[in-house]
Amino acid sequence: MSQRETTTTVANQELLLVFDETVTRAGVDGWIRHLESAGTPTQLYRLGTSLILPVSDVDAIHTAGSDLPAPTRQVLRSSDAWLGRRELRPTGTQVCMGPTTIGDGSVAVIAGPCAVETPEQVMATAAVVAEHGAVGLRGGVFKPRTSPHSFQGLQWNGLELLVEARARTGLPIVTEVVEPEHVKRLAEVVDGIQIGARNMQNFALLTAVAQSGLPVVLKRSFGCTVEETLAAGEYLLLEGNDQVVLCERGIRTFEPSARFTLDLTAVALWKQRTHLPVMVDPSHSGGQPKLVEPLSLAAIAAGADALLIDVHVQPEQALCDGNQALRPHQFAGLMGRLARAAAGLGRHMSGGT
Amino acid sequence: MSQRETTTTVANQELLLVFDETVTRAGVDGWIRHLESAGTPTQLYRLGTSLILPVSDVDAIHTAGSDLPAPTRQVLRSSDAWLGRRELRPTGTQVCMGPTTIGDGSVAVIAGPCAVETPEQVMATAAVVAEHGAVGLRGGVFKPRTSPHSFQGLQWNGLELLVEARARTGLPIVTEVVEPEHVKRLAEVVDGIQIGARNMQNFALLTAVAQSGLPVVLKRSFGCTVEETLAAGEYLLLEGNDQVVLCERGIRTFEPSARFTLDLTAVALWKQRTHLPVMVDPSHSGGQPKLVEPLSLAAIAAGADALLIDVHVQPEQALCDGNQALRPHQFAGLMGRLARAAAGLGRHMSGGT
Amino acid sequence: MSQRETTTTVANQELLLVFDETVTRAGVDGWIRHLESAGTPTQLYRLGTSLILPVSDVDAIHTAGSDLPAPTRQVLRSSDAWLGRRELRPTGTQVCMGPTTIGDGSVAVIAGPCAVETPEQVMATAAVVAEHGAVGLRGGVFKPRTSPHSFQGLQWNGLELLVEARARTGLPIVTEVVEPEHVKRLAEVVDGIQIGARNMQNFALLTAVAQSGLPVVLKRSFGCTVEETLAAGEYLLLEGNDQVVLCERGIRTFEPSARFTLDLTAVALWKQRTHLPVMVDPSHSGGQPKLVEPLSLAAIAAGADALLIDVHVQPEQALCDGNQALRPHQFAGLMGRLARAAAGLGRHMSGGT
Amino acid sequence: MSQRETTTTVANQELLLVFDETVTRAGVDGWIRHLESAGTPTQLYRLGTSLILPVSDVDAIHTAGSDLPAPTRQVLRSSDAWLGRRELRPTGTQVCMGPTTIGDGSVAVIAGPCAVETPEQVMATAAVVAEHGAVGLRGGVFKPRTSPHSFQGLQWNGLELLVEARARTGLPIVTEVVEPEHVKRLAEVVDGIQIGARNMQNFALLTAVAQSGLPVVLKRSFGCTVEETLAAGEYLLLEGNDQVVLCERGIRTFEPSARFTLDLTAVALWKQRTHLPVMVDPSHSGGQPKLVEPLSLAAIAAGADALLIDVHVQPEQALCDGNQALRPHQFAGLMGRLARAAAGLGRHMSGGT
Structure with a gap:
């Protein structure tokens, strides 16, 4: 179900009441009825197992009866992309893709060929990345x-080749x-x-993908900009799908030495502003194997x-972006150094022992 | 019919034979048979009433029999977006939207509200722009x-409101x-x-729009970049639709004083590099009425x-981008100054007397 | 004399009293004494023949005696670069370089080689640009x-070669x-x-140049940014030198098709925001002869x-930026088309008859 | 002594002979005489204790007598900024500022106030940064x-305040x-x-600073761009001063969420392309305390x-860029986390035990 229809009203709301799953639906419905009777009807939003009520008239909160359950949190609506704001879910969102979790504090590496080209290429590359600790295959x-x-x-x-590679590597x-x-058809x-x-x-496209219910890498x-990306994520969240990963892959600047300029300031800002996990694609950003590590x-x-x-496995034969792919031994070396760096940052590799 | 399937082959072609409508289709088919028998099969492309044959083996041209018609032009394929290159149609493409022609040397002004909001707003705005010389209504x-x-x-x-406005203004x-x-549904x-x-x-979306056969403002x-825009236009041309206008509307730069930075260098480059006509949107670029003129x-x-x-007609009540719209009297003033400037440039206003 | 020392105070001023030359210096001194006695001492600034008093306490203006001369204009200080704001001199500044005036409504073309290389090159180029209507020689x-x-x-x-070229062409x-x-030494x-x-x-460097009293092309x-350029101009104005021309020559963007992206939005903004005349350098911006016109x-x-x-005169032999210079016949053609376009814009060429 | 005069010749050289200090000056002079007699006179350059001879005619190397000492390295001149290329000094340059070394593999933190404002501010801030492990004071x-x-x-x-702070903290x-x-006067x-x-x-300014012989943070x-920065560094190296640190502090992009966009791709590229050590200024780049860590x-x-x-020590009272400065406890926290991350990267903090 789309939550889009009533958004014009919502845009004027100022306070967000967040109810975690410990609050009963009946209690939340009580709030909805109270706000309606107070002359400030509202719309119910969902973020995972939480329910959210935007409230435009703060006075209506103070006149609520003591029988209504206290909201888990009250949050000021600070921007248009409010469903994604970190205040709504301070502990962050965990996104689950099959057995892999992104956003649990670990470092998750998704790897694979830019484009699926041949059975041999996909199976060999999948085997290599699985062997060295990747927890997802992208092609x-x-x-x-x-x-x-x-x-x-x-x-x-x-x-079909990707499906076969999943069967072989897990x-x-x-x-x-x-x-x-x-x-x-993809979502199946x-x-x-x-x-x-x-x-x-x-x-x-965003709306169609969100409605599939699948995890999304955006x-x-x-x-x-950083904020426009959050607003794009809001299109996904608004459909009730909170399994969203934001991915920085470089922006256009005047600098010609690399394919794009990786904006790690954006990564830091997103970690502070949104509860969604953040991914980085150093391959497309730098466009050179030497920049990936x-x-x-x-x-x-x-x-x-x-x-x-x-x-x-053979970048020189790639049909797409081969000049930026790591060879297997380069990937193995990267994974080792990532693991040591993660430890220094108080983290560990996803899937690691 | 999409011309997409064989493009991998074409990307390696080096010379383009252009046949204008004065060459018979039978003659062009003769060329296709000749190239096939010479071991360099090719694919036929269409650009308006012209037919184009990419040829990878230049020797095959020299061995053509004297019964084959001479191509109207031979052009070196200079980039990926070759169907749009000016060399293929040195006199330029004219795009016809209803009674209006873009690309015939005149200055065509398409005007209207950023968003259609109410019947009154659309009808009043349409009347104003028609009165002062606009030759198209955009909403x-x-x-x-x-x-x-x-x-x-x-x-x-x-x-429906736009259709009604067309009926009233022509x-x-x-x-x-x-x-x-x-x-x-739109194309109807x-x-x-x-x-x-x-x-x-x-x-x-590009492919679907091109296949409608309607004129496209891209x-x-x-x-x-300038070249990426030409490549996007190529997705349209490749479907056999040459009714394409490229529109510059400002790019993202570090400059914060205007909404975007209008890139008129791009306009000059497109006029030199492509046969497609070029439009400019000063309203979205500058984002301020004072910059439009x-x-x-x-x-x-x-x-x-x-x-x-x-x-x-009432920018202060607009639901979208009202702070950049011209008021009627500002539009009238602009059209007068445009007409005088056009004369100084050896041009005239489209639809003018 | 530098006007720099007391600028910290001035930065907090809110209103600017502008006195044109019709107001006596004694009258202005009366204002200074009045403001001091009212507890809001100020600093006198000069802009050409105008004198300017920033006033932080607006009440002090209302308590001024009737013997004090009325300011020619009162202007709100709208930004840090306030000496350059158009409100201070609504009719605009005219900058005089020898016999040439920039900013009088005409179109002035300064031309010449990017770098002075040989006597022959300078003299021949100077002769050509003079013949076709340039009103200044840059080398x-x-x-x-x-x-x-x-x-x-x-x-x-x-x-010395430039001096000789001036002697020959005027x-x-x-x-x-x-x-x-x-x-x-240059200023001499x-x-x-x-x-x-x-x-x-x-x-x-800005301060040293301003103190020379010579006209400056900045x-x-x-x-x-647009505003940072105005602030740089303020360093010049603050030295009492109002003979300043701002010059747009392209900014860095992601677009690789031209050397720089010419920002004509900046030109429009400067014409609205500052009284200083504006120059454009299309040669360095585009970096290609075909873009100059x-x-x-x-x-x-x-x-x-x-x-x-x-x-x-021989771009292929230039030691610096030769690939962007116009040849003599291209310059002649440009000047003709500029003259016709200027007429369409209600203007004329500087130095024209 | 400036090495600038003969650079026009050098720009055409293709091969660089590098002589480390193990080669006698007499041996190098022998090479100079040989090249002169072979008709390809050259110019001697210095990079620290190494001497470098550009050679345009590779054949002249092959005809050198066996009495001439073998160069320590032969390097292809790959760009205009060739004195800074990593190939000339593959182990990297170490820059020494007083007791502190930058470029020896350790992580060196230089800290302090953006601007020196008062004796109390400088002394207190210097004490804090020294206590927590900074190895340099910048003000x-x-x-x-x-x-x-x-x-x-x-x-x-x-x-004078900086000098006093140095005396107190070392x-x-x-x-x-x-x-x-x-x-x-500064250099003294x-x-x-x-x-x-x-x-x-x-x-x-670059030339004057280089000639002082002091270490330079550029x-x-x-x-x-990345390459223009290397070319600016070349102005320093060309004066015989190799004590140069390149500092990335953010570039201008369209992204408005931070003061500048930190370009860490540039850091990676410089580490690969030049032998000069690289510094990063996260304070000016991000412009926010929360982004520094x-x-x-x-x-x-x-x-x-x-x-x-x-x-x-009191950012809210700073006269310049106070809104980006760390408070003492934030700096202490940063230094601890830097030390742990450095260990994960196989490095250690400069000055650490």
Whole structure:
């Protein structure tokens, strides 16, 4: 069910009453009736197992009867993207993709080829990343390419290869979606859906993906701000799906030495402003294998919960972005150094022993 | 029919044979058979009434029999977005929206409210812009908004208002599309479709819009380059639809004094690099009424074929971007100054006497 | 005399009393004594022939005796860079370089080689630009170069060539200064001094140049904002030198198709916000001869008072930025089209008949 | 002695012969004579205790007699800024400021107030940063401010306070220089000189500072690229001063949530491209105390050798940038977490036990 219809009203609300699952639904319904009778009708929102009531007239809170249950928290609505604000869930959101949890304090590495190309490539790469500690497999089957003349991905045929790789390695699989009408069929088989940077403000796609109920990796557009990314995440949260990971993958700047400029300030700001976990893609950002390790280490030091790493068993034969993929031995080395750095930061690798 | 399937082959072609309508289809088919027998099979592309054959093996051209018709032009393929290159159509493309032509050397002004809000607002604004020389009416009914809590447009109800305004003023109507599945229904009634900046790389949407056959206003993403915009246009051209206008509406930079930084260098570069006409939206770029006139004058001086101007009869009551709309008297003043400047540039206003 | 010492006080002032030359100095001194006795001592500033008194306590104005002369204007201090605000001089500032006036409504073209290289090059280029209507000659003798291994200019030897070119053509000469200790010697011979983009916030240089009393062309740094440029201009105005031209020459953005992105929104904003005249350098901005004409036309349409154009009689032999210079016939063509466009904008070419 | 005069020749050289101190000067002179007699005269450069000969004609190397000493290394000249390239000194440069070494693998923290304001502020802040492990004291006495109406620093009076603070704490002192004519007097007392972002391309200042022989902290301009910063460093190296630290402090982007966007990709690239040590200033970059810790951790994870941290005992009373300074307890917490993270990265804190 979409929560969108009444949003115009909500935009004027000023205080948010948050009820955790310890409060009964009957108690919350009592609040709704009280607010209606006080002349400030409201709309109920859901964030995981919490229920949220925006209240525009603060006086109505003070006149509530003592029979109404106390809200777990009262929070000032500080911006348009209020469902994602950290105040609503101070302990943070945990996103579960199959057996993998992102946002529990560990460092989760999702890895794989930028594009699914051949059975051999996918199976070999999946085996390598699983062996060295990745907890998720990412491979693109629908590729949004700048030019229509470029390789557009194996499409549905590629999806079968990902499913086979999951069966062999046990890793949950994540892939990008590019059209609303693909969502349903993808959602039947994958463990997580990625929305690419170019589609971050494709709101029809966001809504369709959120309604699938699957975990979502939402990549920041290279031309959009920290707050606009939170607002895009709000399109997902508003559908009642709180399984959302924000992913920084570099922004456009005047600097030509790397493909994009990785914005780790954004990572730090998101960790402070939102309860959603944060991922970083150092491969697309730097666009060079030599940049993946320093940017990965910097990303977890800045607070990132997860990393998304391009790995390819034969980068020189890749049909898409091969020049930025790590080779297997480079990935193995990275994982070792990440583990030691994580320890220095008081963290551990997801899936580690 | 999509021309997409064989593009991988085409990307390696080096020379383009262009056949204007003076060459018979039989002659072109002769070339296709010749190239196949010479071992370099190719694919036929269409650009308006021209047919284009990419040829990878230049020797095969020299061995062609004298019975084959000479190509109208031979052009080196200089980039991925080759269907849009000016060399293919040196005189430029003219795009026709109802009675209005964009790209014939005149200055065409499309105007109207950013969003369709009420019958009174649309009818009054349409009357004003028609009176002062606009040759198209633009009004948004589906509004892609950064926040899901913002006004999202009147949607299909708004479309009826635009149709009514067209009936009263005779102006062709243009509106933005945000979902592939809306394209068909919109295409039945409007004269032109706008693809917004946030959707410039929503390739599924581009393809659906192109296949409608309607004229398209393709807005440059505020985070994308001059060449990426040409590549997005290529997604449209590749479907056989050459009725494409590129629209510059400002890019993201570090400068905070205006909403966006209008990139008129892009306008000059597009006029040199592509045969497609170029539009400029000074309203969304500057975000302030006081900037609309200088930026409009500068845009046509830089070579823009058309302008897209926000006009509102009561900007202070607008539900969307009212703080950038011109009032009627400001629009009237602008049109007068544009006409005098156009004359100084050796041009005239579209629809002018 | 520097007006700098008491600026901390001034920063808190809220109202500016402007006295034009019709008010006697004795009258202004009366105001100073009145404000002191009212407990709000102030500091006198000069802007050309006007005198300005910042007043922090508005009540003190109302208690002024009727014997005090009325200020010509009262202006709210709206920003830190208040000496440059248009409200202080609504009719705009005219800057005089030798026989040339910038800011009188005309379009003034300053042209010449990016760098002075040889006697032949300078004399031939000067003759060409004079013949076709330029009203100033610009040539660099001290060249600030990104790399120390690049050609650094002919330095003092080059200056003599500029002087000789002035003698032959009658054009006033402008050149860039890069060190405070060069200012005095340069100021003895040139008609205007340019501060380059890389030195826009070299405040020691700004102060030294302002104190020379010469007209200054202050180029906007490619990494600085519209307001920061006004603040840099304030360093010049504060020394009592109002002969300042702001010059837009492109900013750094993510767009790689041109050397810089020309920001004509800045030109429009400056024309509204400051009384200083505005120049545009399309040569350094675009970095390509083919961009000079459209950007020049756009610049004057956006309101620029002057243009700075690279011209070289043999661009292929230039030691610096030759790939952006116009050839003589290109410059001639540009000047003709500028004249016609200026007429369409209700303006005329400086020096024209 | 400046090495600048013959640089035009050098720019065409293709191979660099590097002689470490194990090669006698007589041997190097032999090479110079050989190259002269072979018709490819060259110029001798110095990098610390190494001597470098650029050679344009590779054949001349092959014809060298066996009596000439073998170069320690032969390196291809890969860019304009070749004296700074890592290939010339693969083990990296160590910069010594008083007792502190930057670039030896440790993490060095330089801290202090943005501006020196009062004796109490400087002494208290110096004591705090020394107590918690800083190995250098930075305080600004000449402040380059965007507006001339802002506080410009205590100037020479402030310098005496820094000297006193050094006497009390033993910390070496670093301060910014803004005018070439100040260099000599500053160099007599401070341990290191900072060139601010606004002066990174103030080449006269760079040369004057380099010639002082003091260690230099060269801040990257917020509008300049990774390679332009290396080229600015080249102005310093060319004077025979290799005690240069490059400092990333954020660049200008479209993102408004922080003061600047910290570019840690630049840090990673510099560590790969140059032998110079790299510092990061998270205080000026983020502009908020809450961003200092995540950005500091990320900076050392990306490979930074040193950090520059704003600390103030009473930020709310600061005259300059107080809203970004850490309070003493925040600084103490940061230093503890830095030490643990450094251990996870296989490093240790400079000055630590």
